[in-house]
Amino acid sequence: MAEIIAWVLVPVLYLAALSAYLVVVPALVLLRGLALAAELLWGHVRLLIGVVYRRTPEFRTLPPHRPQDEEVKAYRNYFFGPGFRDLRQMLTLERQAYARTTGDSFRAVTTGQFVAPARHRALTVPYGLTLYLGLCLGAVLAPPALAALLALHGLVLLLLSAGARLVAGTLRAVDRAVLWVRRLRGGMLCPHCFERVPYPAYDCPRTTCRRRHADIRPGTYGLFRRRCACGQGMPTLLMLMSRDARLHAYCVHPHCGKPMNTDAGHMPELVLPLIGGRAAGKTQLMAAMLLALENAASGGGPAFTLADDDSNANYQVLREVLRIRGHTLATQTALPRAHSFVLGTGRSERLVHLFDTAGERFVDRDGTDALRYARDARTFVFVLDPMSVKAFWTSLEPAPGPLLDRTLASTVDPEEVFGRSVQAVAAMDAPLKRSRLAVAISKTDLLAEHGLVPDRLDDSARARAWLSDGLGLRSLVQAMELDFQEVRYFCTAAVADENGQVDASIARFVGWCLRD
Known part of the structure; x- marks a missing residue:
């Protein structure tokens, strides 16, 4: 009888308990589902920290990125590629983490409630089924939330990337505007x-x-x-x-790659080519110009600083030659390097490039074609040696006293030098009609000793008249004034006294050449 009662009472009690359990099943299902969803969301947070911040190997599953040449030298900005690569990395890892977490949860319920339960299966099976339902609910609830977080991540990344590109473009535009203000629109x-x-x-x-x-x-x-x-x-x-x-x-040009001035781009640039035949006095004149600027700076004039080590080393040699009243060596026929210096301070600061080119290049078409710097010049200096003009020597009459040393004269006709130089510069599309020309009549210190130059050395009109009438260069003078917008004539003496003071004619000449 007791056994019959047990066989009837136990099922009844079990069914009653099961019925009571069904009341709390929804709550258990909801709690287990929320727990799984929370676990997945927390896993997303850990992935975000690992991929974006920690960057340890377990958070790297995409194929290795092949860096470009420049990427070997510098790190890419996060919003110009790495950010979207991290987003793709998170999508890949998120799918793997979702499958792994939900799978592990289902396997844990199967093992703990069905395969190897710690209690009787009559108790664990209903609870296991409840957990199954909760896991299914969590597996359904988590993806929309994860997708929303990933979408928000992508949207924020997209906005920040667009903002970074906008900032980069604005900064580039500002930098370009500054270069334009500095008159460096061409570089x-x-x-x-x-x-x-x-x-x-x-x-x-x-x-x-x-x-x-x-x-x-x-x-x-x-x-x-x-x-x-x-x-x-x-x-x-x-x-x-x-x-x-x-x-x-x-320099970024592949055929060059040589160092530029550190002041390049920080101030306006001025190109001043010296044109003239061999031994016309270009190098001596350039040395006197630099020394005049240095003397003016020490006397309260515009600041003067050599722009690079090469310019400084060359200038030291030239200054010593002037000091001992020697003669400079002939300029090498290889392409010249600019003698660069910084003139002025603050907003008046300028980077000036003086080009002293071998005279042989001005009578050789292949040589003049290489003088590309002339197309950027707006002021040109033509160094004219009066002793290179045949009419100068034929007009001389025998006179007592020491004669001029004819070996110091240039052997190239100035009209030939000027004609070839102008043709070459015009072929480079240089705007000669909007440019100025300073005609530097050189070696007047030698000629003045014999009274062979105009009385007023500082008068452009007298110097012009002497070239036209005294030396028979009227056609050359007319060609100069036809090709250039403005022409000024200077009688120059590229000499310095024992105190390093340059002849006054150089200061007037330099002031006009460097006038904006």
């Missing part, structure tokens, strides 16, 4: 190859690195700062480079 002049460089390449400032970065402007590799592969930061704008922190600039 900066390379003192070696004479090509205009839109933007120089710069070396990393760290002495142990020296990676060369081709374009440091705001963009893919940084907005306000570029981070070199060695970790060193670099400014991305010329306006962010202080005078003491300017980077070493290099």
Whole structure:
């Protein structure tokens, strides 16, 4: 009888307990579903931290990125590629984490409630089925939330990337505007190859690195700062480079690659070519011009600073030659390097390039074609040696006293030099009609000793008349005034006294040449 009662009572009690359990099933299902969803969402947070911040190997499953040449030298800005790569990484890892987490949860319920339960299956099976329902609910609730988070991530990344590109474009436009204000719309002049460089390449400032970065402007590799592969930061704008922190600039043309002036791009540039035949006195005149500027700076005039080591070394030699009243060596026929200096301070600061070219290039068409720097000049200097004119010697009458040393005269006819030079410069599309020409009549210190120059050395009209009537160069004078907008004539004496003071004619000549 007791057994019969047990067989009847136990099922009844079990069914009653099961019925009571069904009341709390929805709550259990909801709690388990929310727990799974919360676990998945927390996993998303951990993935976000791992992919974006920690960047350890377990958060890297995409194929390795193949860096471009410039990426070996600098780190890409996060919003110019790496951000979207991280988003793709998160999508891949999120799918894997979702499948792994839900799968592990179902397997844990199967093992703990069905395969190897700790209690009787009559108790664990209903609870296991409840957990199954909760896991199914969580598996359904989590994807929309995860998708919303990923979509929000993508939207924020897209907006920030668009903002970064807008900032980069604005900074580039501002930088370009500054270059226009500095009259560098065509770029900066390379003192070696004479090509205009839109933007120089710069070396990393760290002495142990020296990676060369081709374009440091705001963009893919940084907005306000570029981070070199060695970790060193670099400014991305010329306006962010202080005078003491300017980077070493290099020409970007593949056939050149030589160093440029560190002041390139930071101030307006002025190109001043010296044209003249062999031994006309160009190098001596250039040395006197530089010394006159240095003397003026020490006397309260515009500041004068040599722009690079090569210019400084050459100038020291030329200044010593002037001091001992010697004669400079003939200029080498190889393409010249500019003698560069910075004149003035503040807003009046300018980078001036003086070009002293071998006279042989002015009578050889192949040589003049290489003088590309002349197309950027708006003021030209034509050095005319009166002793190179045949009429000068034929007009001389025998006179007592020492005669002029004819070996100091240029052997090239000035009309030939001027004609070929103007043709070459015009072929380079230089606007001669809007340019000025300073005619420097050289070696007047020698001629003045014999009374062979006009009385008023500082008078342009007298110098012009002497060239036209005294030396028979009327056709040359007319050609000059026809080809150029403005022509000024100067009698110059490129000499200095024992105190290093240059002849007064040089100061007037330099002042006119460097006038804006």
